[in-house]
Amino acid sequence: MKKVLVANRGEIAVRIIRACHDLGLQTVAVYSEADSEALHVLHADEAICIGEAPSTKSYLKISNILSACEITGADAIHPGYGFLSENSNFASICESCGLTFVGPSAQTIALLGDKSKAKETAKKVKCPVIPGSDGVIFDLKTALGEAKTIGYPLFIKAAHGGGGKGIRIARDQEEFLRQFPAARTEAEVSFGNPDVYLEKMIVNPRHVEVQVLGDKEGNYLYLGERDCTIQRRRQKLIEETPSPVVSASLRKRLSEAAVAIAKEAGYFSAATVEFLLDEELNFYFMEVNTRIQVEHTVTEELTGVDLVQEQLRIARGERLRIKQKEISFDGHVMQFRINAENPAKNFSPSPGRLEYFIQPGGPHVRVDSACYSGYQIPPHYDSMIAKLIVKGKSREEAIQIGKRALSEFHIGGIETTIPFHLYMLEEENFLKSSYFITSIDQLILEGCTFEPRAAFH
Numbered sequence: 264m265k266k267v268l269v270a271n272r273g274e275i276a277v278r279i280i281r282a283c284h285d286l287g288l289q290t291v292a293v294y295s296e297a298d299s300e301a302l303h304v305l306h307a308d309e310a311i312c313i314g315e316a317p318s319t320k321s322y323l324k325i326s327n328i329l330s331a332c333e334i335t336g337a338d339a340i341h342p343g344y345g346f347l348s349e350n351s352n353f354a355s356i357c358e359s360c361g362l363t364f365v366g367p368s369a370q371t372i373a374l375l376g377d378k379s380k381a382k383e384t385a386k387k388v389k390c391p392v393i394p395g396s397d398g399v400i401f402d403l404k405t406a407l408g409e410a411k412t413i414g415y416p417l418f419i420k421a422a423h424g425g426g427g428k429g430i431r432i433a434r435d436q437e438e439f440l441r442q443f444p445a446a447r448t449e450a451e452v453s454f455g456n457p458d459v460y461l462e463k464m465i466v467n468p469r470h471v472e473v474q475v476l477g478d479k480e481g482n483y484l485y486l487g488e489r490d491c492t493i494q495r496r497r498q499k500l501i502e503e504t505p506s507p508v509v510s511a512s513l514r515k516r517l518s519e520a521a522v523a524i525a526k527e528a529g530y531f532s533a534a535t536v537e538f539l540l541d542e543e544l545n546f547y548f549m550e551v552n553t554r555i556q557v558e559h560t561v562t563e564e565l566t567g568v569d570l571v572q573e574q575l576r577i578a579r580g581e582r583l584r585i586k587q588k589e590i591s592f593d594g595h596v597m598q599f600r601i602n603a604e605n606p607a608k609n610f611s612p613s614p615g616r617l618e619y620f621i622q623p624g625g626p627h628v629r630v631d632s633a634c635y636s637g638y639q640i641p642p643h644y645d646s647m648i649a650k651l652i653v654k655g656k657s658r659e660e661a662i663q664i665g666k667r668a669l670s671e672f673h674i675g676g677i678e679t680t681i682p683f684h685l686y687m688l689e690e691e692n693f694l695k696s697s698y699f700i701t702s703i704d705q706l707i708l709e710g711c712t713f714e715p716r717a718a719f720h
Contacts, residue, residue, distance in 0.1 A: 264339045264363050264579040265289060269303065270328050271343030274633045274650060275555070276303035279341045282571035291335045293328060295321035297641040302633040309335050316643045322346045325353055332362060339363035339578065345645065348554040349376055365578040367532045367553050375528055375551040378422050379460050385548035388523035393539065393547040395462035406443050406461065410436070413463050419443055421450035422458035429453055430497065432464060465547065467699040468539040470494065471506050472552075473521035474562045475534045476573055482583045483525060485518035486566050487592045489558055493687065495610060495703045500680065501687065502558035503597040504565050507658055507696035508544060514592075517546055524551065533559070533574050560631060560652045561596040594654055595661040599669065601632075601649040603640050605678035606686075607712040613678035614642040623671035627654045627664050630672075640677065648679070662688050685715030 267283050268291040269276045280290045280303060292307035297316035304310040311331045314321030321327065323346055332340065340357055342348035348366065355369035366372070375381045379398045386392055396409045399422050410417060410433070419442055421429030431446045433439035443459070451457040474486040490506035491499045509517070521536035528551070535552040559570045568585065576584070604610040616639045622630045632649035634640070640648060653668055655661030669685050692698045706713075 264575075266291060266308075266335065266337045267339045267341055267365070267575070268293065268328070268332050268335065268337035269307070269341050269343065270322070271341075271346055271348075272298055272301060272303060272322060272633070272644065273647070274631045275343040275557075276301075277306055277633045278631055279343060279571055280306045282569065282575060283341075285569075286572060286575055288575070291331065291337045293322070293331050295643075297643055300638070302635060302638075311335060316641060318346065318643065325356060329356070329360060329362075332360075337362070339365060341365040341574070342554065344554050344557060349552070351376060363578050365532070365574050367530050367534070371528050371530055372553045375530075375553050376423065378420060378424070378550060381551055382548065384527050385520075385524050388520070388527050390520040390524060390548045391546060393462050393465060393549070396460045399458040399460050401458075403440070403443055407436070407439065409461050410439050413461055415439070416464040416466075418462045418464050419446040419459050420462055421446065421454055421456075422460055423454040423456045424450065428497075465539050465541050467542050467701070469506075469508060469698075470499075470537065470549075470700055471509060471517065471540055471546070472535050472537040472556075473517050474556075474559070474570070475521050475525045475530070475536060476568075476570070476577070476583060477525050477531045477534065478577050478583045479531045479580060480582055481526070483522045484583060484585060484587055484590065485522050486562050486568060486570075486590060488514060488517055489561055491558060492698060492700055493693070493703060494700055495707070497700070499558065500600050500602075500703070501597065501684065502561055503595065503658070503661070504561045505592055505595065508540065513544060513546070520546075520548070524548070532577050533570050557600070557647070557650070558598050560629065560650060561598045564596045564629065564652055564654050565592060565594060566590055594656055595658045596652060596654045597661050597665055599651045599653075599665065599684045600647050600680065601651060601672070601674075601684075602646040602680045603648050603677050604646050604680055606680055606683035607678075607714070609707060610680070612642065612646055614640045614646075615677045616640070617677065618675035619673060620675075621671075621673040622649075623651065623668040625667070625671075628652070628668045648674075651684075662694070682715050683713040686713040689716060 266289040290307040292310040293313045313327040347353040351369045351373035354364045357364040400406045416434045419431045431442045447457040469492045477483045489504045493501035537549040538546045603613045620636045629652040653664040
């Protein structure tokens with residue numbers, strides 16, 4: 264493996280290019296017409312345009328990406344997150360073309376990408392799972408019977424969904440009769456597959472996930488948990504590690520369950536095993552993300568392990584260089600997603616030209632971004648423009664450093680989620696760690712505009 268094509272854009276493309284260069288690997292950036300002036304294009308050793316602005320004509324167009332590999336002589340592909348990163352067909356094509364896919368095998372992606380099969384994998388290793396249907400349900404009559412057995416409220420979930428999408432709630436039978444056919448139609452449109460399954464709705468849950476690394480020889484590590492409970496419409500906004508509600512004993516049980524699932528699936532590379540915690544802190548398996556996560560940074564800052572470098576090393580056949588006993592979880596890390604959105608107007612999109620882009624600095628502050636002053640944020644892609652990561656000796660210290668760094672982050676020309684984050688770092692329930700997946704949505708319903716205190720403007 265000598266030359267890696269990064270099949271992505273934005274901050275994750277920049278992140279991967281840096282990791283490749285640190286390992287002495289050459290890099291190829293691909294870009295759409297809208298991204299011709301993007302930072303990942305400037306940082307890579309080579310760059311090649313793969314199509315028009317819409318992702319379906321560029322970043323999702325497999326033939327164009329493979330052509331870019333042939334033109335540049337790239338012998339490996341790192342998919343990043345989103346786009347084709349969890350597409351088993353893409354991974355399989357890469358393998359058949361003799362290209363190293365930086366991630367798990369196509370077979371493993373297919374297994375864990377099917378939510379019902381992933382759930383069966385968890386059951387095999389006796390990991391608690393959320394009560395639900397035994398696999399995919401195709402017809403309304405069967406679905407009604409299953410719903411009655413499971414009990415309301417419940418979720419109707421797309422079997423091939425992800426990223427918080429493809430989920431509908433039914434609180435009673437009347438609502439179920441409307442939502443079941445609608446969910447199948449939505450799944451077909453969004454994921455090209457109408458299959459859905461049913462799952463009991465855990466009331467007031469928290470979202471906690473475990474980072475796992477595995478090599479091709481069957482060695483595994485867990486690198487602690489991340490709490491991703493602060494979400495809007497199931498899209499994460501703040502992530503932190505360690506979780507403020509997870510004890511040492513619960514951490515061990517969560518981590519051992521995550522590793523057992525990865526082993527059962529024959530997993531190698533970086534994996535994130537996601538769980539829900541109920542109000543009594545019982546945990547339930549939710550899904551496995553077979554790629555690097557947006558929030559991998561908090562784990563890196565806590566443990567000192569470069570997860571992207573480890574992905575690259577594993578892809579070229581190296582054994583894990585770290586032993587479990589060498590991993591320490593000292594301190595507290597938070598990540599704030601800086602999105603081009605207006606929190607005061609229900610997080611409406613805010614693309615446009617950055618009149619200025621002044622990043623914070625100082626001790627214990629990291630910014631991952633592909634933006635710069637004068638950069639034009641295209642409207643075609645995800646709204647995240649930067650990730651601000653801070654570390655403290657304690658959660659309280661991390662929050663204080665977060666306030667300082669957020670107040671130093673100056674972005675002109677667009678609206679961003681910085682005011683939201685400053686508001687949350689003063690919010691009573693957040694400070695007490697007394698919040699759930701639905702907490703932000705509830706604040707929005709109550710008319711909250713997330714205006715921070717004047718002192719932090």
